[in-house]
Amino acid sequence: MKIYLIRHGRTSWNDGGKWQGKTDIPLDSAGEAQSRALARRLARLREPIKTIYSSDLIRARRTAEIITETCGAEIVYLPELREIDLGSWEGRTIDEISGLDGFDEWEANGRVAPHGGESFEQTRDRVTGAMYRIAAEQESDFAVVSHGTAIRLFIGHILEIPIAKKMSTVTYNAAFSVVRYDRETGRFSVITVNDYCHLEDMGY
Helix, strand or coil, X not given: CEEEEEECCCEHHHHHCECCCCCCCCECHXXXXXXXXXXXXXXXXXXXXXXXXXXXXXXXXXXXXXXXHHHCCEEEECHHHCCCCCHHHCCCEHHHHCCCCCHHHHHHCCCCCCCCCCCHHHHHHHHHHHHHHHHHHCCCCEEEEECHHHHHHHHHHHHCCCHHHHHHXXXXXXXXXXXXXXXXXXXXXXXXXXXXXXXXXXXX
């Protein structure tokens, strides 16, 4: 069974380099266009997607809705698929955050959380737990619309990449990765990471 891991389309905060986390920022016009291009790509799959599991944050919700308008899939919203909660760092750029107390420790230590937020380990365990539960319930290919760090951490879990090297995988806005779930072994494997062919006319 294949699972399409989709990062939401672009937002104004993505464009401005601001960290979003749980802050509920909508797609911008480019994000809407990216999501429509993604929907057209997914509509051409040999095995149609019948179910989309989506983060309940608006940027993911809207991406899932646009896909459904073309593919006709059912959407199930799950808060477990949300982005990492960055607490008081949300709405700031990396240049603003990197000089703050605790940043270096947070980057290097998966158990450290920003003030009012989540650690990388907490986020990985939340998302990974949801993915195992969903995969065990499904019998056909499906899609998941989530967020950059959430997807990286899940792929890192499958590939056994240490959290300190979480940025070794890339996930563009409205790109997708594909993983396979083996029901007999209960294990995931990675097929494709960061497929963005449908976005090449948009500057990628």
